[in-house]
Amino acid sequence: MNNNTRILYAVLFVVGLIAPAVVYPIFLMKALCFALFASAFNLLIGFTGLLSFGHAMFLGTAGYICGHAVKVWGFPTEVGILCGVAASAAIGYLVGSLAIRRQGIYFAMITLAMAQMVYFICLQASFTGGEDGLQSIPRQSFLGVFDLENDITMYYFVFGIVALGFWLIYRTVHSPFGQVLKAIRENEARALSLGYDVDKYKLLAFVLSAALSGLAGATKALVFKFETLTDVHWHMSGEVVLMTLLGGMGTILGPTVGAFIVVTLQNYLASLEGWVTVITGAIFVLCVLAFRRGVVGEIAARIKS
Amino acid sequence: MTEIFGIPLQAFMSQILLGLVNGSFYAMLSLGLAVIFGLLNIVNFAHGTFYMLGAFGAWLLLTYAGLSYWWALVLSPICVGVIGVVVEKTMLRWLYKLDHLYGLLLTFGLALVLEGLFRQQFGVSGQPYQVPDLLKGATNLGFMFLPNYRAFVVVASIVVCLATWYVIEKTKLGAYLRAGTENPKLVQAFGVNVPRMITLTYGFGVALAGFAGVLAAPILQVNPLMGSNIIIVVFAVVVIGGMGSILGSILTGLGLGVIEGLTKVFYPEASSTVVFVIMAIVLLVRPAGLFGKEK
Numbered sequence: 001m002n003n004n005t006r007i008l009y010a011v012l013f014v015v016g017l018i019a020p021a022v023v024y025p026i027f028l029m030k031a032l033c034f035a036l037f038a039s040a041f042n043l044l045i046g047f048t049g050l051l052s053f054g055h056a057m058f059l060g061t062a063g064y065i066c067g068h069a070v071k072v073w074g075f076p077t078e079v080g081i082l083c084g085v086a087a088s089a090a091i092g093y094l095v096g097s098l099a100i101r102r103q104g105i106y107f108a109m110i111t112l113a114m115a116q117m118v119y120f121i122c123l124q125a126s127f128t129g130g131e132d133g134l135q136s137i138p139r140q141s142f143l144g145v146f147d148l149e150n151d152i153t154m155y156y157f158v159f160g161i162v163a164l165g166f167w168l169i170y171r172t173v174h175s176p177f178g179q180v181l182k183a184i185r186e187n188e189a190r191a192l193s194l195g196y197d198v199d200k201y202k203l204l205a206f207v208l209s210a211a212l213s214g215l216a217g218a219t220k221a222l223v224f225k226f227e228t229l230t231d232v233h234w235h236m237s238g239e240v241v242l243m244t245l246l247g248g249m250g251t252i253l254g255p256t257v258g259a260f261i262v263v264t265l266q267n268y269l270a271s272l273e274g275w276v277t278v279i280t281g282a283i284f285v286l287c288v289l290a291f292r293r294g295v296v297g298e299i300a301a302r303i304k305s
Numbered sequence: 306m307t308e309i310f311g312i313p314l315q316a317f318m319s320q321i322l323l324g325l326v327n328g329s330f331y332a333m334l335s336l337g338l339a340v341i342f343g344l345l346n347i348v349n350f351a352h353g354t355f356y357m358l359g360a361f362g363a364w365l366l367l368t369y370a371g372l373s374y375w376w377a378l379v380l381s382p383i384c385v386g387v388i389g390v391v392v393e394k395t396m397l398r399w400l401y402k403l404d405h406l407y408g409l410l411l412t413f414g415l416a417l418v419l420e421g422l423f424r425q426q427f428g429v430s431g432q433p434y435q436v437p438d439l440l441k442g443a444t445n446l447g448f449m450f451l452p453n454y455r456a457f458v459v460v461a462s463i464v465v466c467l468a469t470w471y472v473i474e475k476t477k478l479g480a481y482l483r484a485g486t487e488n489p490k491l492v493q494a495f496g497v498n499v500p501r502m503i504t505l506t507y508g509f510g511v512a513l514a515g516f517a518g519v520l521a522a523p524i525l526q527v528n529p530l531m532g533s534n535i536i537i538v539v540f541a542v543v544v545i546g547g548m549g550s551i552l553g554s555i556l557t558g559l560g561l562g563v564i565e566g567l568t569k570v571f572y573p574e575a576s577s578t579v580v581f582v583i584m585a586i587v588l589l590v591r592p593a594g595l596f597g598k599e600k
Binding site: 105106108114117121241245275278280281 | 580
């Protein structure tokens with residue numbers, strides 16, 4: 001990490017600390033959760049070259065499990081979140097073991113199909129509340145001391161979780177493990193011939209990404225105090241792809257930037273209702289045709305040249 | 306009344322027939338996907354949307370132009386094919402040199418745009434479309450009543466699929482197409498206009514989806530969401546069958562339709578997930594798919 005980057009991260013951290021004084025905390029928390037979700041997704045697409053088109057299953061499952069654990073079983077908040085993360089990691093392991101059996105575009109189709117299966121299970125299972133969703137999830141308190149029903153306290157709790165997740169992703173990308181993932185992205189056959197057990201690395205990256213998406217999902221469920229089918233729907237899987245693409249695939253900060261842009265857009269366009277889908281789709285098309293590096297990728301390229 | 310495993314024969318047979326009908330849609334859609342993927346290297350997420358456009362084409366032609374089902378069966382797929390050609394000419398052709406994933410993302414965005422536009426215009430409740438007069442009613446086969454229209458759908462789809470198979474596997478045009486799939490540069494060097502062939506292939510593939518949409522219109526309601534509902538299942542069908550073989554796609558599509566129909570009879574709760582479960586099992590046992598080749 002050079003000095004400029006270090007300053008950038010420090011500035012971002014401070015901005016994150018003072019932001020709730022200026023901006024509506026619930027909005028910030030939503031954007032932060034999606035930033036973590038997109039960054040976790042980027043770990044696969046950007047740093048391993050795997051396109052998962054079913055990441056909504058991890059976001060939604062963790063949200064449901066965490067909500068259920070806290071509301072029905074009466075678990076403390078931290079344990080509830082851990083339950084959600086564990087559930088997502090477990091599903092990630094199952095789906096990942098199936099999906100890595102095929103390469104390239106089949107990988108996307110398999111994850112999409114498995115996510116649709118999870119969607120139907122959530123639709124029919126009784127603990128999810130079906131079409132009504134899981135309502136009035138209590139936020140309780142952190143370590144029994146900090147009252148999370150207060151939005152500002154909750155904000156710093158969420159900020160801490162997202163910063164932790166972000167740090168974990170940063171460390172992963174810059175570790176020897178992360179270097180092997182990049183090697184797989186660049187040339188899978190070569191990585192295999194160098195003696196790396198490619199499937200094992202892919203699966204581990206997939207589970208890690210699923211668990212971190214689950215962390216985002218469980219936190220998000222607590223922020224809004226409810227969990228609905230929207231979070232497991234394939235539209236959500238598409239949205240996280242859009243955030244990552246718009247911000248810049250394979251860049252550390254890209255997904256966060258993309259998440260903030262998309263969440264802000266949705267906030268302002270909410271009154272347009274059905275047109276949001278059309279606009280989302282149009283942004284997708286534009287990004288793919290003319291803006292494949294994304295915001296952060298574009299800026300980085302400018303700085304270099 | 307005759308029963309099979311405690312289920313009345315009539316109900317049993319009609320679910321199987323409905324399964325065959327759905328299966329023939331799966332077959333036509335996965336066939337189009339496979340042909341497009343073969344030549345363009347693009348997984349066409351918008352395929353379901355073109356199926357929806359085909360159904361809406363039939364409904365629009367009837368409502369605003371007063372054209373009957375039989376006209377729609379010809380005109381609607383042609384219109385869908387033309388839209389496909391425009392999409393290929395203006396957008397997809399810029400992506401051929403890039404990674405597969407951009408094709409999927411672009412067509413995904415396109416699907417969102419088209420689906421959103423139709424949802425804004427026509428709502429999500431669905432428009433009814435009448436079965437054509439000629440095919441109304443049912444035929445008594447002795448052991449069951451066979452609804453004429455459903456029988457027509459199955460026969461028409463199988464005929465179209467087999468015709469596609471014949472053209473691709475047995476004619477000169479098909480030989481160019483297969484050669485283009487193997488090595489486009491070499492085929493171009495022999496004087497074949499490969500870019501035009503690619504455009505027409507995409508047009509044909511989506512026209513096939515539009516044709517399936519017209520066939521579906523009188524059975525399902527004409528609904529903006531019908532495309533995205535079916536495309537994910539068709540992806541699973543493609544994973545199960547593998548995109549290598551045309552007859553394989555047809556058989557897998559029909560077979561899975563029937564299995565889905567049977568699940569509706571015996572264990573209705575699982576009918577929406579059974580295809581995905583089968584996909585998981587196939588991936589465990591034969592990772593390359595039933596008709597795919599191990600690489």
